Amino acid sequence: MNYDFSIKNLGECKIESPLSDIGYFTEDKKRLLFNIYLDDYSSQKDKNGQPLSLEIAGPRSKIFFSPAKTKAAIVTCGGLCPGINDVVRSITMTLFHRYGVKNIYGVRYGFRGLNPACGHELLHLTPDFVDDITSIGGSILSSSRGPQDINAMLDYMANLKVNILFCIGGDGTMKAAAQLANIAEQKKLELSIIGIPKTIDNDLDLIQKSFGFDTAIEKAAESIKSAHVEAKGYFNGIGLIKIMGRLSGHIAAYAALAQNDTNFVLIPEVPFDMEGEKGFLKILEKRMRARGHAVIMVAEGAGQDLLRKGNAPVEKDSSGNIRLLDIGLYMKSSIENYFRSIDMEINLKYIEPSYLIRSVPANASDSIYCSSLGQYAVHAAMTGKTGLLVALMKEDYVHLPLHTVASGRTINPHGNVWLRVLETTGQPANMKNV
Numbered sequence: 001m002n003y004d005f006s007i008k009n010l011g012e013c014k015i016e017s018p019l020s021d022i023g024y025f026t027e028d029k030k031r032l033l034f035n036i037y038l039d040d041y042s043s044q045k046d047k048n049g050q051p052l053s054l055e056i057a058g059p060r061s062k063i064f065f066s067p068a069k070t071k072a073a074i075v076t077c078g079g080l081c082p083g084i085n086d087v088v089r090s091i092t093m094t095l096f097h098r099y100g101v102k103n104i105y106g107v108r109y110g111f112r113g114l115n116p117a118c119g120h121e122l123l124h125l126t127p128d129f130v131d132d133i134t135s136i137g138g139s140i141l142s143s144s145r146g147p148q149d150i151n152a153m154l155d156y157m158a159n160l161k162v163n164i165l166f167c168i169g170g171d172g173t174m175k176a177a178a179q180l181a182n183i184a185e186q187k188k189l190e191l192s193i194i195g196i197p198k199t200i201d202n203d204l205d206l207i208q209k210s211f212g213f214d215t216a217i218e219k220a221a222e223s224i225k226s227a228h229v230e231a232k233g234y235f236n237g238i239g240l241i242k243i244m245g246r247l248s249g250h251i252a253a254y255a256a257l258a259q260n261d262t263n264f265v266l267i268p269e270v271p272f273d274m275e276g277e278k279g280f281l282k283i284l285e286k287r288m289r290a291r292g293h294a295v296i297m298v299a300e301g302a303g304q305d306l307l308r309k310g311n312a313p314v315e316k317d318s319s320g321n322i323r324l325l326d327i328g329l330y331m332k333s334s335i336e337n338y339f340r341s342i343d344m345e346i347n348l349k350y351i352e353p354s355y356l357i358r359s360v361p362a363n364a365s366d367s368i369y370c371s372s373l374g375q376y377a378v379h380a381a382m383t384g385k386t387g388l389l390v391a392l393m394k395e396d397y398v399h400l401p402l403h404t405v406a407s408g409r410t411i412n413p414h415g416n417v418w419l420r421v422l423e424t425t426g427q428p429a430n431m432k433n434v
Contacts, residue, residue, distance in 0.1 A: 002044070003034070003044065003052060003404055004046075004047075004401065004404070005034070005046070005052065005053070005054045005055070005400065005401060005404065006046075006401070007055050007385055007387075007388050007399050007401065008181075008185070008385065008386050008387045008388075008401075009064070009383070009384050009385055009386070010064055010190050010191075010192060010384035010385075010386055011064060011190075011384055012064075013060060013062035013063055013064045013383050013384060014062060014064075015062060015063045015064070015065070015066055016061075016062065016063075017059060017060065017061055017062060017063050017382075018067060018098065018099055018100055019059050019098055019099075020061075022059065024058075024059070025058070025059050025060055025061040026056055026057070026058030026059060026060065027060075028055060028060070030055075030056045031053035031054060031055055031056060032053055032054045032056055032393065032394060032396050032398055033051055033052075033053050034051070034052040034053055034054060035051065035052065036394060054393065054398040054399065054400065055398060055399040056396060056397070056398055056399075057376040057379065057380060057390050057397040057398055057399055058376065058379055058397070059379045060379065060383045062383070063099075063382045063383050063384070064192075064382065064383050064384025065163055065164070065192075065381075065382055065384060067099045067100040067101050067382075068100065068102075069163075070099075070101045070103065070163050070164065070382075071101075071103040071104075071105070071160065071161055071162045071163055071164070072091075072095055072101055072103070072104050072105070072162065072163065072164040072165075072166065072381070073104075073105040073106075073107050073114075073122070073157065073160075073162050073164070073165050073166070074088055074091055074092070074104070074105070074106055074107060074125065074141065074165075074166045074168070075107035075110060075111060075113065075114065075141065075165065075166070075167055075168065075169075076088070076107075076110065076139040076141045076142075076143050076168045076169065076198075077110040077111055077143055077144065077145070077167065077168065077169035077170075077172070077173040077176075078110070078143060078145060078169045078170045078172060078173055078198065079143070079145075079170070079200070079358060080137070080138045080139060080143060080358045080359055081198050081199070081200045081211070081212035081358060082137065082200070082211075082212040082215035082216065082357075082358070082360055082361060082362040082363070082366055083198075083211040083212045083215065083362035083366045083367065083369070083370040084138065084139040084168060084198065084212075085130075085133040085134055085136055085137075085138070085139060085140055085361070085362075086134050086211075086362050086366070086367050086370030086371060086374070087168055087196055087198075087211065087370045087373055087374045087377075088106070088125075088130060088133065088139070088140065088141065088168070088374075089130040089131075089133055089134055089371075089374070090370060090371045090372075090373070090374025090375055091104075091166055091374040091377060091378055092104055092125045092126070092127065092129075092130045093127055093130065093374075094374060094375045094378040094379075095378055096126070096127055097127065098378070099378065099382055101382075104124070104125040104126070105122040105123065105124065105125065105160070105162065106122065106123035106124075106125045106140070106141045107120075107122060107123075107141060108120040108121065108122070108123065108141055108142055109141075109142045109143065109144045110142070110143045110144030110145070110169075111144065111146075111147070111148040111153065111176065112144045112148060113141075114148065114152075114153040114156055114157065115148045115149060115152050115153055115156065116152065116156050117149075117152065118148075122160075123141070134361060134362070134367060135361055136361060137359040137360045137361050138359050139168075145172075147176065150176075150179050150180060150183055151183070153180065154180065154183060154184055154187065154189065154191070157191060158189060158191075162191065163190060163191060163192060164191070164192045164194065164381040164382075165177075165180070165191065165192070165193050165194070166194050166195075166196065166377055166381070167180075167193065167194070167195045167196070168195075168196045168198050169195070169197075169198050170197070170198055170199040170204070170407065171199070171204060171405065171406045171407040173195070173198070174195050174197065174389060174402050174405050174406075175402075175406075177193050177195045177387075177389075177402050178193075178387060178402035178403050180193050181193040181386050181387035181402065182387070184386075185386075185387075190384075191386070192380075192381045192384060192385065192386040193386050193387055193402070194377045194380055194381045194385070194386070194388060194389065194390070195388065195389030195390075195402055195405075196211075196373050196374070196377050196389060196390060197210055197211075197389050197391055197405060198210060198211060198212065199212075199407065200212045200213060200216050200244055200251070200357075200358060201244055201245055201246060201247070201248055201250060201251065201407075202248070202250040202251070202409075203246075203247055203248040203250065203407045203408065203409045203410065204405055204406070204407055204409060205404075205405060205406055205407070205408050205409050206391070206393065206400060206404060206405060207391045207392065207393065207400075207405065207409075208391070208392045208393050208394065208395070209369070209392055211362070211366055211369050211370045211373060212362065212366055213250070213251070213366075214363060214365040214366045214369070215357070215360065215361075215362050215363045215365075215366045216244065216251050216255075216357050216358075217251065217254045217255050217258055218258075218363055219353065219356070219357040219360060220241075220243055220251055220252075220255035220258075220297075220353065220357060221255050221258040221259035222259075223241050223243070223255075223351055223353040224239075224241065224255060224256070224259040224261050224262055224295060224297065225259060225261065226239075226351065227239025227240070227241050227261075227295045227349065227351055228261035228295050230349040230351075231293040231294060231295055231349070232293050234347035235292070235345065235347060236288055236292055236293070236344070236345055236346045236347060237292075237293045237294075237346070237347045237348075237349070238284075238288070238293070238294050238295075238296065238335065238346055238347070238348040238349070239293075239294070239295045239296065239348075239349050239351065240296045240298070240328070240331060240332055240335070240348060240349070240350050240351065241295070241296065241297045241298070241351045241352070241353070242298050242299075242300060242327065242328030242331075242350075242351075242352045242354070243255065243297060243298070243299055243300065243353070243354060243357075244299070244300060244354045244357070244358075245267065245268065245299030245300055245301055245302070246268070246300060246301040246324060247268055247301055247407060247408065247410060248267070248268060248269065248299075248301075248409060248410040248411060249265070249266075249267025249268055249269055249270075249299040249301075249302065249410075249411050250411060251299070252265050252266070252267050252297045252298070252299040252302075253265060253267060253411055253417055253418065253421050254417075255297065256297055256421055256424060256425060257417075257420060257421060257424055260424055261295050262295050262296075262297050262424070262425055263287060263294045263295050263296065263425055263426065263427065264280070264283075264284070264287075264294065264295075264296040264297070264425060264427050265297050265298075265421050265425055265427065266280070266296070266297070266298040266299065266302040266303060266327075266331075267299045267301075267302050267411060268299055268301035268302050268304070268410070269410045269411045269412075269413050269418075270302075270411075270413050270418070271303075271305060271432060272302075272303065272431040272432060273306075273431060273432050273433050274303075274306060274334055275433075276433040277433065278428070278430065278431060278432060278433045279431060279432075279433060280431050281334065281335065281338045283427070283428060283431060284296075284335065285338075285339070285342070285344070288339075288344070288346065296331070298327055298328060298331055299327075300324055300327060300328070300354070301324055301327075302327050303327045303330070303331075304324060304325060304327065306327075306330070307325035307326075307327065307330055308325060328350065328352055329350075332348060332350045335348060336348060369392070372397065373390055373392075373397075376390040376397045377390045380399060385399065387401060387402050387403075388400060388401055388402060389402055389405060391405075
């Protein structure tokens with residue numbers, strides 16, 4: 001794939017940064033190699049024939065926006081995720097204390113709050129307002145899904161004289177932010193659009209890790225502990241956990257690696273059969289006869305081919321995502337019916353912790369990460385950069401153009417992570433009959 005990692009600027013930076021007391025600034029010419037392996041680093045080149053690289057994030061010595069005149073807004077979109085409030089707080093604190101920006105708006109209910117037709121009033125964010133919000137899960141600004149009128153949102157921000165918009169969300173939010181940036185450029189608006197990527201599934205391309213993922217692993221591992229206790233507490237006990245993971249099984253896989261009591265991990269990337277000699281049910285039966293208990297973790301997007309038969313209509317939600325059929329309840333019913341058919345007693349406990357995980361506050365690791373993302377987002381915005389998101393890549397924070405980021409990063413069924421899962425669980429590499 002040919003990438004273009006060039007970053008757009010609203011204009012020349014002429015204002016001395018108020019961060020001069022720090023004594024550290026990053027220059028635009030400081031860049032990170034995209035391909036870091038010696039035998040591969042020069043395989044992709046930019047338009048100048050140089051190895052492909054990315055702009056390093058960080059404060060610049062000159063800024064574009066005058067802090068006293070700057071108005072910023074923060075919006076949170078899509079599903080809830082641990083760490084959203086940490087990002088909101090970090091952005092607010094950095095704008096207010098480090099750059100002296102006093103006019104900071106909180107947009108209520110996602111992009112709906114930027115469409116005046118929806119009638120949601122903006123919040124005025126101050127250090128006092130955001131001081132204790134990191135102890136609260138979810139988003140203090142609330143959220144929503146689905147598109148809004150791009151021109152209506154831009155006109156609204158222009159009337160308010162908003163110079164910077166921080167968009168916290170997943171790939172759908174980043175696509176909308178890219179549209180906002182492109183049309184704002186066409187209208188010659190001095191509006192910086194900065195994205196902070198959020199997806200608890202950790203499935204965004206190019207990005208090393210999404211915030212909230214570490215917290216999700218920690219909480220998912222706790223559910224494995226509970227399922228294991230339940231499974232061992234009864235005769236022929238089975239603990240079945242359904243966890244997040246629409247297109248990828250990162251949470252399920254890493255939670256199993258973090259808590260080694262899982263015996264089966266089922267993810268969207270690895271198809272499986274339920275019936276037959278090599279199918280899941282027969283393998284589970286062998287496990288139960290040998291050990292007398294089992295813990296199963298299934299990602300919500302796994303096994304959709306088993307549920308969606310023939311020409312059944314495919315529904316989509318307001319964000320354009322395919323509505324998944326419930327693999328958890330299907331697994332529960334199939335397991336109970338199978339063991340009933342072979343006259344073997346089991347005691348199955350079904351656990352679905354997804355919404356509990358999404359709504360908890362961030363753990364320490366995610367809090368640190370969120371704070372950094374918020375700070376780097378502000379540094380980029382104040383220098384007039386636009387149409388980008390800040391992200392962690394190869395242990396460094398970089399600027400990525402919004403158009404380069406989309407969901408789709410999956411677990412390689414032949415890669416190191418999945419191999420480690422197979423070694424940890426002891427499950428067969430193949431549960432297909434053909």
